[in-house]
Amino acid sequence: MKYQVVIGLEVHAQLLTNSKIFCGCSTRFGAEPNSQTCPVCLGMPGALPVLNGKVVEYAVKAGLATNCAITPRSIFARKNYFYPDLPKGYQISQYELPICVNGCLEIEVDGEIKKIGITRIHMEEDAGKLVHMETMDAGEKSYVDLNRACTPLLEIVSEPDLRSADEAVAYLKKLHQIVVYLGICDGNMEEGSFRCDANVSLMPVGSDTFGTRAELKNINSFRFIKQAIEYEIERQADILDEGRKVVQETRLFDPATGTTRSMRGKEEAHDYRYFPDPDLVPLVIGDDWVEEIRGTLPELPDVKRQRYVAEFGLPEYDAEVLSASREIAEYFEACAALYPQAKTISNWVMGEVLRALKEDGREIADCPATPRLLTDMLQLIEKGTISGKIAKTVFEEMYKTGKEPARIVEEKGLVQVTDTGAIEKIIDDVLAKEPGQVEEYRNGKEKLFGFFVGQVMKASRGKANPAMVNELLLKKLKG
Amino acid sequence: MELYELTIHELHRKLKNREVSSVEATRSMLERIGAVEDRVRSFITVTPEEALKNAEAADRRIAKGKIDVLTGIPVALKDIFLTAGIRTTCASRILENFIPPYDSTAVAKLKEKGIVLVGKLNQDEFAMGSSTESSWFGTTRNPWHPDYIPGGSSGGSASCIAARQATATLGTDTGGSIRQPASHCGCVGLKPTYGRVSRYGVIAYASSLDQVGPVTRDVADCAIMLGAVAGHDPKDSTSVNLPVPDYSAALVHDVKGLKIGLPREYFIEGLDPSVKKAMDEAIATYQGLGAEFMEISLPHTDYAVATYYLIATAEASSNLARYDGVRFGHRNTDARGLLDMYMLSRDEGFGAEVKRRIMLGTYALSSGYYDAYYLKAQKVRTLIMRDFIKAFETVDVILTPVAPTPAFKIGEKFNDPLQMYLSDIFTIPVNLAGTCGISVPAGFSREGLPIGVQLIGKPFGEETILRAAYAFEQNTEWHKRKADM
Incomplete structure (x- = not known):
C-alpha cells in the first residue's frame, strides 16, 4: 500500500543567556564539573527559582520571528519525574499556558512553498549531565555534573504538517537559521544547543486519520534527521504492509547504524503530573514590552532575501546564499555600501571569499580581506589596473596578509599591460x-x-x- | 526574675542599659534549656557554642552603641529554617545529617540584627502534623502537662517559649502550624499574609500555603519579630514588594469601634466547652473595650480541610521529590541500581505521615484525576478566598477559636489521621485564603491546658490584628501565667 507520512518536530534550543533561567550561575560550556552551581540549581532544600528576564525576552523574540501570538499571562509548571540529573525531582517548564502559540514558518521544497504551523514555544530549564565511568576499585560508577542544570531552553513544537523527510529538514534548517539570526541560540547541534525529536506516523494515502506515531529521539544533525525519518518510514511501512500495528513508543536514533530502536513503550510512559509551579508567579507580558522587543528584531532571512532581489537586482540564488547567515549578509551589505556593482560583489563573496574562509575554517566576521579591501580591489579591476584573473592572485595575497590591494599590485608588479x-x-x-x-x-x-x-x-x-x-x-x- | 524569663522588650531594655550582657542572658538561657529539656524535648539541636559566639559578638556590638531591639536576644528556630553550617533536619531521618551551605533569608535578617541562636526546634516531620509526634527525633511534650502534645507542626517553637527555653522563636504555618501550637502552649503565634515573609531557605512543605511567623511570650514581642523578618526578598518570587510597617507602633490600646466578625460556621458541634467558654469571655472582653460584634458567614468553611489536604499534599509530593539520596540526605548504600536506591532511601528516610501525604498528593495530580481533585480543590480555594474578601467588606477582623479542643494526649490521635486533620479546621481556611491570623492566650481548660483565640485579618492587615491582640492582652491576665516546670 502507499502511505502518507506525517511528521511533527519538537526542537530544543539552548538560549545564549549569560546566566541560568532561575538562578545567577553562569551558563558557560565546558567548565569544571559542578563549578557553576548554587543552592537553586542544585535543588537544595529551601531554594527557590527566580525567572531570568533575558530568557523571556529571547522567547518573545523567537515567538515574534515565527509569527506566534505572545501569551499575555503564561504559567510555569512542574514536570515531575525522578532522574539523577534532575536535582529537584521536577523540571520547571510550561504546560497549559506557554509563552508563544499559533505561529508558522514558510519552507520551500522542490520549488513549492508550504506553510508549517508552530503549535507553541515554551521556556524550560535543562537537566544536568550524567558521566558514567569505569573505576579501578568500585566497578562502574556514575557521576552527576549539574553545570548544565537550569540552563534555559526553548521548546518549539510544530504542528504535524510535515509530509516528508525533506520537508522536515527544510523546516529544521529554517528554524535553525532564525534562532541563530536572532542571536538567541548558537545553533551548535553537536554540543546539543539545538536538538530535535521527531514524531513520525503513516496513514494510507487519501486518509485523513493519523496513524499511531513513534517519537524519535537523539537526532543531532540535519543529515541524521533525514536518515532517522526515512528509516522510520520504511520500518512502519513494513509493519503496516504485514498487517500488524505500529506501537506508540519512544525510539532512539542510532547514528552509527542509521536505525531507530525502542526506548520505552506507551505503558512505560511517565505520568509527569504537571501542575502550576507555586514558587513562580504568573508571567505577565504587556503589549508595550512585546513591541519594544519587536523593535530590536533583526531583518530576518526571508525578508532580507527578497530585499536583495528587489534592491540589488540579485538573482534568487545569490540572494539566498548571501542572506543565509547574518554574518555573510552583514559582510555583503558592508561591501555594497562601498561599491555599486552588487552582482560583482556577490560573485566574489560566493566564490573566492567563502571558498577561502571554508578552506581555513574561519568565520566571515574574521575575514582578513575586509569589505573595504575587497571593494578597493574591485575598483582596481573596474579601472583596468588589474584583470579579473590577476585579481584572484591579488585576493589570495590580500586574504593571507590583509595588505591593501593597490600595494600588492605594486609590490608584485601585477599592473595590467594596456600598452x-x-x-x-x-x-x-x-x-x-x-x-x-x-x-x-x-x-x-x-x-x-x-x-x-x-x-x-x-x-x-x-x-x-x-x-x-x-x-x-x-x-x-x-x- | 531570671533572665531566661524575660520577654524581648524586657531583656532589650536591660541590654541597652548595660544592666546585663548578652553572654549572661545566653548563659541563663542555656542553663534553663539544660534544666528542663529532658521534660520538654523542644530541641532537635542545641547550639551552645554558636550561642556564646553570637552573644560575645552582640556584646561587642552593644559596646559600640549599635544595638538593635534584637541584638543579643536568645532565639531558637524551628528546624525547617536553613542555618549555614548548622544541621537542619526538618525532623526527618532523610535530613538527619544535613548541614546546609546557606542561611534562609529570615535567618540572615535575624543574624544581621545580632540575635543569639540557641538551637533548632522540634516539629512534625516536614511540618506535616498537628502534634509534633511525627518527628524522627521523638515527641515534644506540652510544658503545661507532660502527657499532652504541644500542638504542631511548630510544636518545639511553642513548647520552647512556654518552657522559657528561648526568648522568642520562629515557626512556619501551612495550615495552622504556628497558631495551633501557640494556642496549646499559651503563647502568641502569628501567621503573616502569604508573601509577607520570604520563604527562601525554608524547607518547603506546601509552597502556596507556607508562611514564616513568630511564636513569642507576648504581642509586643510578636510585633518585633514580625518586623524583623518581613519584607520583599528578590530570592522569593512570591514575596510581596510592600513596605514593612512599624508593627510595634501599631500596638495602641484601642479597639473602640473595631468591627469584629463571628463566623457562624465556626461554632460547630464538638467545640470543646472550655474553648467555647474562652470564646465567650473574649467576646465579652472586646465588648467591654468598645468593639462591635456582628455575625458573618464564611459559607465554604466545610470544604476547607478537604481542599487543604489536596493542595498541600499535591505540592508536597513534588517538593519532597528532591530527597532522592543522590546529592544530600539519607541514602541506602546497599541498593542495587538506581530505582532500588530511590525506593530504599525514601522508604527509610521518610516517616509514615510524610509517605501518606506524598501518596495522597501524587494521586491528586495523576493524569485522569487532576481535574477531579487538584483542579477542583483550586477552584474551591478561590471560593474560600472570596468568602473572606466578602466578610472583610463589613468587618475589620474575624474572631474564632484556634482549635476545636485544647491540646490532646500524646498518642490519642496519632493513629487516626482524619481526627488529627480536623484539629486544624479553624486555621486552615486562613492559609487557603492567604491572609493573616494571630493566636493569643484566652483561657485554660479544666486540666490546666492553655486555650487561645484567633484573630483573622485582611491581607497585609497584620497591624490591625496585632493591635486587637495587644488590647486583649492588656486587659487579660492569661499571658502572665507560666507553665510550672
Whole structure:
C-alpha cells in the first residue's frame, strides 16, 4: 500500500543567556564539573527559582520571528519525574499556558512553498549531565555534573504538517537559521544547543486519520534527521504492509547504524503530573514590552532575501546564499555600501571569499580581506589596473596578509599591460613560434583562436589586458 | 526574675542599659534549656557554642552603641529554617545529617540584627502534623502537662517559649502550624499574609500555603519579630514588594469601634466547652473595650480541610521529590541500581505521615484525576478566598477559636489521621485564603491546658490584628501565667 507520512518536530534550543533561567550561575560550556552551581540549581532544600528576564525576552523574540501570538499571562509548571540529573525531582517548564502559540514558518521544497504551523514555544530549564565511568576499585560508577542544570531552553513544537523527510529538514534548517539570526541560540547541534525529536506516523494515502506515531529521539544533525525519518518510514511501512500495528513508543536514533530502536513503550510512559509551579508567579507580558522587543528584531532571512532581489537586482540564488547567515549578509551589505556593482560583489563573496574562509575554517566576521579591501580591489579591476584573473592572485595575497590591494599590485608588479605596442610585441613572438598553427587557423580552423589567446596571456604572465589581446590578436591573425 | 524569663522588650531594655550582657542572658538561657529539656524535648539541636559566639559578638556590638531591639536576644528556630553550617533536619531521618551551605533569608535578617541562636526546634516531620509526634527525633511534650502534645507542626517553637527555653522563636504555618501550637502552649503565634515573609531557605512543605511567623511570650514581642523578618526578598518570587510597617507602633490600646466578625460556621458541634467558654469571655472582653460584634458567614468553611489536604499534599509530593539520596540526605548504600536506591532511601528516610501525604498528593495530580481533585480543590480555594474578601467588606477582623479542643494526649490521635486533620479546621481556611491570623492566650481548660483565640485579618492587615491582640492582652491576665516546670 502507499502511505502518507506525517511528521511533527519538537526542537530544543539552548538560549545564549549569560546566566541560568532561575538562578545567577553562569551558563558557560565546558567548565569544571559542578563549578557553576548554587543552592537553586542544585535543588537544595529551601531554594527557590527566580525567572531570568533575558530568557523571556529571547522567547518573545523567537515567538515574534515565527509569527506566534505572545501569551499575555503564561504559567510555569512542574514536570515531575525522578532522574539523577534532575536535582529537584521536577523540571520547571510550561504546560497549559506557554509563552508563544499559533505561529508558522514558510519552507520551500522542490520549488513549492508550504506553510508549517508552530503549535507553541515554551521556556524550560535543562537537566544536568550524567558521566558514567569505569573505576579501578568500585566497578562502574556514575557521576552527576549539574553545570548544565537550569540552563534555559526553548521548546518549539510544530504542528504535524510535515509530509516528508525533506520537508522536515527544510523546516529544521529554517528554524535553525532564525534562532541563530536572532542571536538567541548558537545553533551548535553537536554540543546539543539545538536538538530535535521527531514524531513520525503513516496513514494510507487519501486518509485523513493519523496513524499511531513513534517519537524519535537523539537526532543531532540535519543529515541524521533525514536518515532517522526515512528509516522510520520504511520500518512502519513494513509493519503496516504485514498487517500488524505500529506501537506508540519512544525510539532512539542510532547514528552509527542509521536505525531507530525502542526506548520505552506507551505503558512505560511517565505520568509527569504537571501542575502550576507555586514558587513562580504568573508571567505577565504587556503589549508595550512585546513591541519594544519587536523593535530590536533583526531583518530576518526571508525578508532580507527578497530585499536583495528587489534592491540589488540579485538573482534568487545569490540572494539566498548571501542572506543565509547574518554574518555573510552583514559582510555583503558592508561591501555594497562601498561599491555599486552588487552582482560583482556577490560573485566574489560566493566564490573566492567563502571558498577561502571554508578552506581555513574561519568565520566571515574574521575575514582578513575586509569589505573595504575587497571593494578597493574591485575598483582596481573596474579601472583596468588589474584583470579579473590577476585579481584572484591579488585576493589570495590580500586574504593571507590583509595588505591593501593597490600595494600588492605594486609590490608584485601585477599592473595590467594596456600598452598596445607591448601587447603587439608579445603577440608577434607567439605567432612567430607557432607558424603551423597560424597556417591552420588561416585555413579556417577558427577554434584555435582560444589557443593563441592562452599563449599570449601566458607569455604576459597574465598581465595583458584580455580585451586588448583579443582585439589585437584578431587583427594580426586576419592579417 | 531570671533572665531566661524575660520577654524581648524586657531583656532589650536591660541590654541597652548595660544592666546585663548578652553572654549572661545566653548563659541563663542555656542553663534553663539544660534544666528542663529532658521534660520538654523542644530541641532537635542545641547550639551552645554558636550561642556564646553570637552573644560575645552582640556584646561587642552593644559596646559600640549599635544595638538593635534584637541584638543579643536568645532565639531558637524551628528546624525547617536553613542555618549555614548548622544541621537542619526538618525532623526527618532523610535530613538527619544535613548541614546546609546557606542561611534562609529570615535567618540572615535575624543574624544581621545580632540575635543569639540557641538551637533548632522540634516539629512534625516536614511540618506535616498537628502534634509534633511525627518527628524522627521523638515527641515534644506540652510544658503545661507532660502527657499532652504541644500542638504542631511548630510544636518545639511553642513548647520552647512556654518552657522559657528561648526568648522568642520562629515557626512556619501551612495550615495552622504556628497558631495551633501557640494556642496549646499559651503563647502568641502569628501567621503573616502569604508573601509577607520570604520563604527562601525554608524547607518547603506546601509552597502556596507556607508562611514564616513568630511564636513569642507576648504581642509586643510578636510585633518585633514580625518586623524583623518581613519584607520583599528578590530570592522569593512570591514575596510581596510592600513596605514593612512599624508593627510595634501599631500596638495602641484601642479597639473602640473595631468591627469584629463571628463566623457562624465556626461554632460547630464538638467545640470543646472550655474553648467555647474562652470564646465567650473574649467576646465579652472586646465588648467591654468598645468593639462591635456582628455575625458573618464564611459559607465554604466545610470544604476547607478537604481542599487543604489536596493542595498541600499535591505540592508536597513534588517538593519532597528532591530527597532522592543522590546529592544530600539519607541514602541506602546497599541498593542495587538506581530505582532500588530511590525506593530504599525514601522508604527509610521518610516517616509514615510524610509517605501518606506524598501518596495522597501524587494521586491528586495523576493524569485522569487532576481535574477531579487538584483542579477542583483550586477552584474551591478561590471560593474560600472570596468568602473572606466578602466578610472583610463589613468587618475589620474575624474572631474564632484556634482549635476545636485544647491540646490532646500524646498518642490519642496519632493513629487516626482524619481526627488529627480536623484539629486544624479553624486555621486552615486562613492559609487557603492567604491572609493573616494571630493566636493569643484566652483561657485554660479544666486540666490546666492553655486555650487561645484567633484573630483573622485582611491581607497585609497584620497591624490591625496585632493591635486587637495587644488590647486583649492588656486587659487579660492569661499571658502572665507560666507553665510550672
